[in-house]
Amino acid sequence: MAYTLRDFGSYTVGGHLHHVAQGEIREIQVTRDTAIPYDPRGHFAVAQTYVQYFIPATRRDAPPVVLVHGGGMSGSTWETTPDGRPGWLHRLLDRGYEVHVVDMVERGRAGFAPQVMGPDPILRSLEEAWALFRFGPAAGFDDRRPFSGQQFPVHALSALAARFAPRWIGTSGLQTAGLLAVLARTGPAFVICHSQGGEMTFDAYAARPDLFSGIVAIEPSALPAGQTSFAQCPLTLVQGDYLDAAPHWSARRDAWATLFTRVTKAGAPARLIDTVTEVATGGSHMLMMDRHSDAVLEAAVSVP
Template sequence: MKPLCIAEMGHFFVGGRRARVAGRPVAEIQLVPGSPPYRADMNGEYLVASLYVEHARPEPVTRPCPLLFWHGGGLTGACWDTTPDGREGWKLWFLRRGWHVHVSDAVERGRSGYAPFPEIFPGAPLHRRVNDPWEQFRIGPSHAEGRAHPGHQFPLDHYEDFLRQCVPRFVGTDADMLAAYLALVERVGPCVIIAHSQGGHFACAAAQAAPDLVRALVLLEPSGFGAGAMPDIPVLLLYGDHIARDPRWVTLRAAGGAFAARTPRAALHDLPAEGLAGNGHMLMLERNSDAIAARVQGWLESNL
């Protein structure tokens, strides 16, 4: 593989707000065996709901604007770095093609940090069981029996490597998440957003709130579409296979079709109908992820 020349790489944080906690009991705990007691007073002021962003700029940059990657629920930006079977992820794939890429961990995920709950974040986080992605992301009908859908593209031998990157997901934090994503868009300037699942909802909401700063959206099986009308920007929606096997995904796919029908510059691509069969929900991690990335790149070249 040809060496990649990177002119700049680093990370930064954006967004956040101050919040106060009061009324919690004070306790003395031992943080390290043999250490003196620590007075754990959780009352006071906090800085919460910031967003972690890492970026890399190639030399040369050949694309017209930065590219932002937003992940889905219960995940972090790690899903754009490397596939479960060890191949380069979409971050490097697009970096090699001249994009200045930005990968973020959403509010309350990964390196973006957490906040006390229920005082600041309104409820306890949700956690994924071992079988959840297998069955909910359309890898197969039964994890317990090891049954995958015929022709599935997920690297099944590395399923547990995917499980290791799943993180807690809070509920009731949408306003904080959108505020931080908007702070990122405002800092980076005009950009393209590639968003997966829950991230698609926030990408649409950001485009609706700041249409002058979002040049295009690429939505991988989005779970929502914001709350307003989509501005006049190009939107690509991608859906994988086996959707008819799961009533929840039938509903989500129908919502995507309705969104595309009412959005003038939206294009909905059904991957199995276009010769890319066997994909589940994690399009950017599966064995044919490079072929899907190439479809995205071609669409961006035609629409920017």
Template sequence: MTASKTGIARFGSFYAGGRQLRITGEPVRSIAFTQTASYEYDPNGLFHIEQAYVQYFIPAEQRCALPLVLLHGGGMNGAMWEHTPDGRTGWAQAFVDQGFAVYIVDNVERGRAGWAPFPGVWPDAPIIRSAEEAWSLFRFGKAPDFPARQAFAGQRFPVEHLDAFICGAVPRWLSNNDTAVTTLCAALNHIGPCLLLAHSHGGEVAFRAAARCPDVVQGMVAVEPSGFCPADAIPSLGLRAGLFVYGDYLDATPTWETLMEKGAAFRNALVHAGIGAEWWELAKMGIYGNSHMLMMDNNSDDIALKIGAWLQEHF
């Protein structure tokens, strides 16, 4: 299958989910926006927090009946689908070109969803991923080789643009998984019946949301997921089919060896429950050199075409 360029008929965005929060008892203080604009700022009042921001792109020629929802991984936001660190177009464009209506989610506290700067609303402090952590965890290269930026042999990730990549790292609150599931459900219910493609940490959020929204999520693509729904939630899934996609160098760290074992066990549980779940290890398919960030590797368009063809075959 090859992509045929298709124009965008319309695009837009909306917010979904979240809750209202009223703040009281905080002191009023003088602030200055600029050297000439100052006033008394009252931080008390009614606020909306924990919403998702969803941007959508509807192609002029829609060749799949179901829209495709893209969910980011941990410490990332929806911008990860828009472009690659070396300036190529990302999976959002690739799937629109294949005729999918594409919805990109910034979930709770990420990107344009905003976050809650109020003490005690979220019990933990945020964390953010360093370049060194991304280097080894995302399988760009071995940890000792980070200072020299010496990547794995055959690595497809554009490591010469690592500095551009880490610009996209954003804070995350580890306590927000449950909230992220609830908010994603709100976004999915707004969109309606759809296909859901999730990356890394987004796998847990996506599978749990799919179990809560069985009439909405018809199919899923899990790109190197690091989490899943509980086993007792599997019967609640309404998936017609699912696809797991993994890159290369999966034996590079004990972390990934463990994640692969857990992923395979979850996929087997889906099959046992009667859900068709296909498993792709790209290196075993003759496609070598892919990192954890398949949507940014130098063959990202080819992988998007393969995934798109699978989706159109099954849906």
């Protein structure tokens, strides 16, 4: 894999200025040798979305791809796998796609403004990730004993956890607004979303379907509200293995199938990719990081 970039950079969109009028000036020690007066009052930039963009030298004549991460994660989801393989960002660039990698509001390089986000954020533990992402049975965590045939590189679990970001539970609306601001800048785009990112993607699509040329939803944890039509936007749903591991995963599998049936019965273009039968067995919730991630991308995006 080798590619040359014509341009790359970053930008922020959305957000607003938040004014704080309460508080008093106090002295803070910013380094061991320097103390400065700090005033908690003033105007602060909050709720912005950070995006890093990449344009290959030989750009495919296709809409840009926007990558939307899941809950408690950031855009690093798509960059390099926890065990050091090229991520979907690099694979898409190698195929000539312009790519925009999003850090949603209050995640990664979008920055944090906890004083305006409400209750304290949560941070995912390794134990939670082990069970929630379907790496293995809860009893297998201590000795890292995964499900049989597991595609996720469980020896790199700690490297994955190092990427976890604090998550505020009540920011979905802000994140949807941020994604809409991204798409207003890029123009109609092909959006690949994962897990919680599916909620923001579907809500943004319901608000501005004209900004979407297609959606690939990797195990979305929320589905479109109401009877959203996908007549003008090809929809692809992708699911992994071990979906009988917990009742909530069985429920999600059934919900994806119901959505697929509704969309196709309405005559809209849609695909439901069961990676177990169409790619390989052993896929976790983190399909873009599994050992067969390249094959999953090929199936989902159908790029030559």
